[in-house]
Amino acid sequence: MNEVIVVGAGPVGAVSALALQQHGVAARVLEARAEDARADTRTLALAHGARLILERLGVWARVQDVTPITRIHISQRGALGVTRLSAEALGVPALGYVLSYAHLTEVLKQALAEAPIAVEYGVPVERIEPGIEAACVQAADGRTWSAPLVAVADGGRGTQTPAPRFAHDYAQTAVVCEVRTELAHGGQAFERFTPEGPAALLPKRDGYALVWTAASAEAMRIAALSDAEFLAALQRHFGGRQGLFLAATPRKTFPLHCVYAGREVGARVVRIGNAAQTLHPVAGQGFNIGLRDAWELARLCADTPATALGGEAMLHAYARGRRFDVVAGLGFTDFLVRMFSNDVAVLRHARGLGLLALEALPPLKAFVARRMMFGARG
Numbered sequence: 001m002n003e004v005i006v007v008g009a010g011p012v013g014a015v016s017a018l019a020l021q022q023h024g025v026a027a028r029v030l031e032a033r034a035e036d037a038r039a040d041t042r043t044l045a046l047a048h049g050a051r052l053i054l055e056r057l058g059v060w061a062r063v064q065d066v067t068p069i070t071r072i073h074i075s076q077r078g079a080l081g082v083t084r085l086s087a088e089a090l091g092v093p094a095l096g097y098v099l100s101y102a103h104l105t106e107v108l109k110q111a112l113a114e115a116p117i118a119v120e121y122g123v124p125v126e127r128i129e130p131g132i133e134a135a136c137v138q139a140a141d142g143r144t145w146s147a148p149l150v151a152v153a154d155g156g157r158g159t160q161t162p163a164p165r166f167a168h169d170y171a172q173t174a175v176v177c178e179v180r181t182e183l184a185h186g187g188q189a190f191e192r193f194t195p196e197g198p199a200a201l202l203p204k205r206d207g208y209a210l211v212w213t214a215a216s217a218e219a220m221r222i223a224a225l226s227d228a229e230f231l232a233a234l235q236r237h238f239g240g241r242q243g244l245f246l247a248a249t250p251r252k253t254f255p256l257h258c259v260y261a262g263r264e265v266g267a268r269v270v271r272i273g274n275a276a277q278t279l280h281p282v283a284g285q286g287f288n289i290g291l292r293d294a295w296e297l298a299r300l301c302a303d304t305p306a307t308a309l310g311g312e313a314m315l316h317a318y319a320r321g322r323r324f325d326v327v328a329g330l331g332f333t334d335f336l337v338r339m340f341s342n343d344v345a346v347l348r349h350a351r352g353l354g355l356l357a358l359e360a361l362p363p364l365k366a367f368v369a370r371r372m373m374f375g376a377r378g
Helices: 011-022 048-056 101-116 216-223 227-236 285-302 312-340 346-358 360-373
Strands: 004-007 027-031 045-048 067-069 071-076 082-086 097-098 118-121 125-129 135-139 144-147 151-154 166-181 188-193 197-203 207-215 245-248 254-260 264-268 269-271
Touching: 004 011, 004 045, 004 135, 004 144, 011 027, 011 048, 011 101, 011 285, 027 144, 045 048, 045 101, 045 197, 045 285, 045 360, 071 216, 071 346, 082 135, 082 346, 082 360, 097 197, 101 118, 151 207, 166 216, 166 312, 197 227, 197 254, 207 216, 207 227, 216 254, 216 285, 227 245, 254 312, 312 346, 346 360
Parallel strands: 004 027, 004 151, 027 118, 071 188, 151 269
Antiparallel strands: 045 097, 067 097, 071 082, 125 135, 135 144, 166 207, 166 245, 166 254, 188 197, 197 207, 264 269
């Protein structure tokens, strides 16, 4: 009865359960997918602050095949203004780290098994009933559990996803794949803003993970191009900072939108990660905010008396504590997309001046970089 139930064993759910246990709070995880289900093939960009969370959980040392981002080059196509961020200037080993979602998921799965934390795979949650004393979780197979607190970390895929408090469809789609370039990346990532949407190159192994954003119809056309046509289009779109684009893996597409569902579902139930908010991928904030959700919830659970765990006062405190970080992240990414995804002359010049000012003012640059790494309270 005193264990917290975490719905979802993806990275945010796993980090939540591991952090709860580390803070002395028992947890049980219910995961809809089978234990041997094929993992997501996405690429993740972890901020340095996310690495620190994984280090505190004793997980980071197990993570392999990680490419550090030591520099970030930010520019806009066809206009003045460049900003360069450097890990060395900020006194950190890296600004971020690029790795596969599947690998991180497997590392966290092993950590859950060794903890040991009770994890039940192949258990879709059909219904969560809030309650005054406890929440009741009902699985599709008819089993039920009661808990003083249920943390929903299912990525917003559950059957009880509430109507969002805020939602915006950017009418954009991301084309993602891995590419190889003529020049070595040297740990440098690129964020290139264009009127059609941002394009990011993230160093991964000896190549890059590409996120190319465009209007949805155009993105689908781009994704369907032959390899040769795709590489030529990418060369025209991105430019020659990395020399020629030599090869690309098969393309996948993801529609982009911003959704804020909020923290609370009802009494004794809280949403974290993508179950609470979904961000545009520009600046790579969404996943990192989700890990901070998980960590901060566990810390608050540890600081709450057992009799008050999951109670109204605790959930309100959690919502207040996370609001600034989440709203700042939502606002920052939304601002970048709206500000840069156009070709209005006045805004183009303003953007250029902003990038030049950021480059010329190291304290301002450090302020922005730290918030990208550690969130609004960084």
